[in-house]
Amino acid sequence: MTRILVLLTALTALLVASPAGAYWEYGHQTIAQIAWANIKPTTRTRVLALLRQQALLGTPECKAGTIDDAAIWADCIKGIKNPDGTQKFGNTSAWHYQDVNICQPFDLIEACKDDNCVSAQIVRDAKILADRRAPTADRVRALVFLIHFVGDLHQPLHAGEKGDKGGNDVKADYGTYTASRLNLHSIWDGYLAERAISTRPSLVRRYPAAERGQIAAGSVTDWSRESWQVAHDATYATAVGGDPCGPTPTRAKLDNATIERLVPTVRLEVKRGGLRLTKMLDQALG
Template identity: 45%
Template sequence: MGAGTVRRRALPRLIATLAALLLLQPSIAGAWGYFGHETTARIALANVRPETRTAIARLIAHDRELGTPDCRIRNLADAATWPDCLRREGWRWGYTFAWHYQTQPVDQPYDLRRSCSGGNCVTAQIERNQRILADETLPANVRLEALAFMVHFAGDIHMPLHSGDNDDRGGNDVAAQYGIVPGLNLHSIWDGALAERAVTAAIPPLVRRYSPAERAALGGGDSAQWGAESHALARDFVYPNAFGSEPPSNAAILTQEAIVAAVPVAERRIVQAGIRIAGYLDAAFAPGPLPEPERRP
């Protein structure tokens, strides 16, 4: 048997192994994955005021008061992944699971109030938890919980498929191939593989102190604006990028060209999330009350 034949026979096993390894990565567990969420938190921490960094450390000292020994918060990166860690205890934290997203059909205009009954959506919970975090009359463990939720959900909302949907649960029902790796879905690719490639391939590194001009260009806005941006990206880029010129179906192939085109989009959203989280943290720990939130039905 020739070496070429052996290699051809081994290739399917190699592809299957790569797919299995990708699926086993913890980074595919939630929006932007653990790796992406940790990166947004590190960007945020590098760009907050020194006073904010000190205040965060004081709250994190109350980690054991959360009563989640299997989901510790020892730093801001831990805080950013804590709400996904809670998924292992659905009996206790299941009421929070709807807070991670606010998907809306990409063929319809984005509506802040849609898919948010009773405030159970990502935009409402970003604003709610920032207000809890800012309230110094509340116990430290309550504010620490709010810190983790706010930082995590602000990351979630920047992932386009947590706002845009094509009757496929934000891409979860779309079987997808990432390059030569099969067995994934469109949502998991944007959560994991694309986010990780965007972070690891970035030059200069994404985690750094950004200049005032960069922060002005990348930051600002509120959860409503961030959700509308993600919805537009899902409509105008994510789905067309996955399907090319073919009409949408329940299967997609991200070619190498599609992946190369998607990486800068993922990179920008990760950086925007980190810079904007920094802004929300600085506002929460600044003297004086936060502005009144927008009224919701």
């Protein structure tokens, strides 16, 4: 009995801890797979040709030879250290998000100062990827960053927040899970996103041209504003139980009914990310 209790305790700890760091592997890879299912054959051929040059990235610790690996390369390199223990790619950390306050008018100017934000990097990478005269190493790097950053932009807490580090400072419960390390950001990165993507039918499929065109319409700024609005209307509104700009509770609680209501919202964000990545890859390479 004692051994069984020890095993159960270990499994519970694993289940509580892992999604916070693991889901966006699932999320990023799902967005990449949606794009893979919808890009033009010519685009797919050129993506593969660039990914075969993954050695030019200089990161043998972080593979990028497949679309799934490429989707998480930008997160993988966060773990690469210099000899002195500092993060080798620390300058890229700010590229994964943009701190746009959901309780103020939408404005990317301050959030994207010196292009240190996710939407500015998406535009930059798409331009480099489309430039056939650019060095191959630069285009490979632009490709893997682009695949990842389009996914980041469609996680609402990477697009909007309220002075709480994208929800990382908001302790939260997910249904019956009440781990001390759980916060609003990790819930949207992990448990909630995994629940939404795992809900049938599969999001990875070929979509009709009309639907692809409708979802992919607009600019990166338009998509940023939309994701920011989702953070306001869905992420924070449910976390605080009403006015998203009202006081944040000491610990937010997402009960099962709330989680169920949020699943379609998260699924739509993932689909948007995949089809918009489709558009950007086709424009750059197709």
